[in-house]
Each structure stands twice: as structure tokens, then as C-alpha cells.
Amino acid sequence: MKIFKLIFKNALRHKLRTSLTIFGIAIAVIAYGLLRTVVTIWDSSIDAAGADRLITRQAVSFIFPLPLAYKTKIESVSGVKEVCGAAWFGGTYKDKSNFFARMAIDDNYFDLYPEFMVSKNDLDKYKKERNGCIVGKSIADQYKFKVGDIIVLDGDIFPGRWEFVVSGIYLPKNKNTDATQMLFHWDYLNERIKQETPVRGDQVFWYIVKIDNTNNSAQISEQIDALFKNSTAETKTETEKAFTQGFVSASGAIITAMNFMSFAIIGIIMLVLANTMVMSARERTREYAVFKTLGFSAYHLTGLILGESMLISCIGAGIGIFLLYPIVSGFEQVMPKGFFPFFFIEPITIILAASSALLIGVLASIFPIQRALHTKIVDGFRFVG
């Protein structure tokens, strides 16, 4: 008979209570894991923004276009290496629920976004095909796009039926690289718009500006904006990261709330377990007096109580973490397609959940241990539940 056996037997004394506690911890760990997964995805999509890229858009809102003529002016600013225009296309692919980014871009786009990896072959092909497009690996897999396929979009910002041919597929370089974009020639868009609605011709929605030194981003941004001061289309230039953050600022508040809640959940698990441990230890007051009478030390009693607390928290957390994977992938499936550009459980989420469980196991046992150690033997025997 070893102390482990006794810890097990103690934990199994109130099977229902222990199971409910384990179940509660498992659910909390799952909730924690889901929240953290969303939060880390969020953070990493912001982190994915290139530090050496600025975005120049209309000061009022990025839904208003900028003239094509700005491009050469921006290129003239010192510290600017390359400029690429882009236009948000919107539109619908077959069904409204098929959501993925569709953008018209200048041909140097892939120079500015080295994390979008396109083979030389595909890129050459794309440059030759007037209505060619390059799609991300994720959507290529999801919609079974392959090179040579025709994709038809129903335009809204740019009305009409638009036909594209898949010239290539880009691969994401990093885990947090968005592989759900469809990119095509801005020239193809512009030519047709110029014919149909001439006033909307020669316009982009924003410029992506590659700079040579990330330390100068603020200064370069100011210089670019100064160029267009008092014009009809004043600009606002900021880092891609700030742009992404601003783009999602409303949702940012939700993320902050989620972040907070994920930690509140840890607190709740602790209370659940602490409650169980306090109840158990209280019921065993006499037994602890017996152990002490027989010569068992504070060290033994601590081991007994701490061990049980850790056992319950670890089993609960283990079950939670085990179930987190299928639940996250189930969650991904029910989310609108393309809502999150990527969905994965960061190892840090698991590490945080597991270490929280250990910590909680320790914290929850502090009060009952103290009580067991400080109760005098004679008082322990006189204790009536």
C-alpha cells in the first residue's frame, strides 16, 4: 500500500462529486482552449502583417478610391522601394456563403508578399494570361480549383459577370499566412471598367508601399500623406499592421473580452476544484487526526491532499485537452467558410491550459492543507461534520 493508492481511493470516495468536478474542469479547459485559439488566431493574423509594408488609402475611408497617378508620386518618396495598387473586388462565387478575399492587384504584388509562394512557372503563366488569377492553397483545396479551371464571379462593386482562368496556386510560407485569397490582374478589371463606367477607370483602393527601413515607417508615412495634402483625395498611410488592426477594431473589443474571459474561466475552474477539495478535507477531519496520531507528518498529509487535487485537475485538463482538437476542428467546420483565414491550436494554448491545471491543482489544495495541518489532533477527534 502506497500513498498513491490512497490518493486514488480518496478521489473515488464520492464518485459522483469527483466525476462532476472532472467534467467541470474538462468543459472549462475546452472553453478556455477555444477562446484562446480564436484569440491567438487573431493575434497571429495581425502579426502576419509585414513590418516593411505600408498601406496608403483615402483619408476618409478605404472604400473610396485613389487615382492611379498617385503611384509614381509615392514611388518618388525616398525610402520607398516598390508600390503596388490593389482593389477590393468583392463579388460572389456561386453562393453568398462562399466567402474568400478577391482582389485586383498590380503584377508586382508577389514581390511585396514573399510569404505568398508562387512557382516561377505559374507566375509566368499568370503574367501571360489577361484574365488569369492566382488562388491560395486553402481555397484551391476547398473548391477543388486547379490550373486551367474557369472561375466565374458575379460582381457587385464592379457589376457584371466576370470570368477568370486559374493560372496558378500560391502556397502559404508561414502557418499564419492567409492562403484564402484570389488575386487577379488589376489591368483586366480596369480595362473593362473604363469601357463600362469611364469615371471609375484608373483607380485603386489602396497602395501597398514597400519601404527599405522599418524604422522609418512613421516618417515615410508622413511624407506620403504630405504629397496629397489639400488634394481632392487626401491619403492616410500607416503600417500594414495598424491597417489590419484598424480594419478590425470593432471586433478587437470582442477579442479583448474573449481574452479576459479565457482567464476568468481559469478562475472558475479553480473555485470548482477548491470547493470539492474543501468539502472532502472537511469530511476527513477525523481521518487526518488518525493519521497524525499514528505518526504521519505534515509532509504526508500535504501529499495526500495535494495529490488528490492534482489528480482531479490533471484528469480533467487531460480530458479537456484531448477533446479540444476534435471540437476545434468541428468548430472550424461550422464557421462560415473563409471567416478565419486559418484555424489551428497553438502549442502555447495547450501549454497554458496544462500549466494552469497544475497551478490550479496546487492552489485549490492550499486551504484544505492548511486546515488539516493546523487542526490539533484532539480537536480533529472532537470535530463533528
Place this chain on the structure above:
Amino acid sequence: MSVIIQIKNVSKSYWRNSLEIPVLHDLTLNVKEGEFLALMGPSGSGKTTLLNLIAGIDRPSKGELNVAGTDIAKLNESGLAKWRSASVGFVFQFYNLIPVLTAFENVELPLLLTKLSKSERRKHVENVLSIVGLGDRIHHYPKQLSGGQEQRVAIARAIVTDPVILVADEPTGDLDKTSAQEILTLMERLNKEFKKTIVMVTHDPHAAEKATRLLHLEKGDLV
């Protein structure tokens, strides 16, 4: 025969909300090795308190206390715990067995603090369980045993480390007549055959008859 329990001018008070509750006053008592002492007295007279002092699970407020060759009033907590595990065995009115452990495991508990190997422990446990007549109930849990059987397991647990002194607080208080008789016979045998010095608190005059000496405690004084 030599004196094994020497209590000299011992007083004990409890404190409740800064109010002193005197229980034992200036009590002096010697118990010789091999004695079977019965303590009787009305409820609240301090019998349990005296027993707890002898067994080293409580401390006197004043006085000297030499038990089994050790001045136990001077020991610190861990020293006292070590002394207890080596020198005294305890039997309580309500058995105080650990409900999730079998008879075997309950009796084995005190041996876990010794250096004995697993097989040596097994030998000792089986030996004492057969002394108390429970050789066939080794793997039963307390709730599968009768009160008398539970008390016999408790006695086995008290003697498994072979202590010189056995203290028992109303060991038959919760038992029917027959079971009580069996327990008393067992105590008597432990005293006579195994030479244990026994101090037993009881309310039962029949129980007291088994003892070699009888003392009455009245409001904290021996009479």
C-alpha cells in the same frame, strides 16, 4: 516492576474565547509496567484528556510527564509524532478506521512509517490480524465488518508496531454485550500474554473488572 508512566503535578486547561476551562488539577499518577489500569468517572471529568496526555496527542499546561522512558512534555511536534508511532497504540470508541482501506491496509498504515519491507509488513499485519481473530477478514472493508470486528481491526492497528503501552478510550462504548466481552477478553490477553501496559477509560463496571487496577476521576481529581 518499574514505573512506565509517571505523571507529576500535571494540570491541563483548555481555552475557549480567552476563557480558561480547567480540566485536570495538579494530578499525580504512576503506572507500572504490565499494569492494566481502568479509569472511570462521570462524563466531562477529564478521562479522555488524561488519556490524550499519556498518549502524547495533547500537551499538559503544567507538570511533568514521563512515558515509556521519555519526557514527552519536552518533545517538539515531530519528535512527539515519532515517539507516538514507536511507543503507544490507540484504540478509540468509534474505531476510527479509514473507510476506503481494507482491514489489511488499515493495520498496515503505521508500518508504512517504518523501514520494514513489503513482505515483512505483510507478515506483521497477518500476524496481528490472526491474534485478534480476523485472519479470515483481511480484505474486508470496514463497512463490511461488524462493530466488534471493526474494533478488533483497530486493536490490531494499535499493536502492529509492538508498542509498550496501549491506551483505549471507551473501547466497548459502542458495542453490544457479546462483542464488548470479546474485546475485553482480547485486551486482557494483550495485557497478560503480550505484556502490554494498558490504560483504558470505561463507563462499564464489568469492563473495569478485567483491569488490575481501578481509578476514579472526579472533576479533574483522582479519588
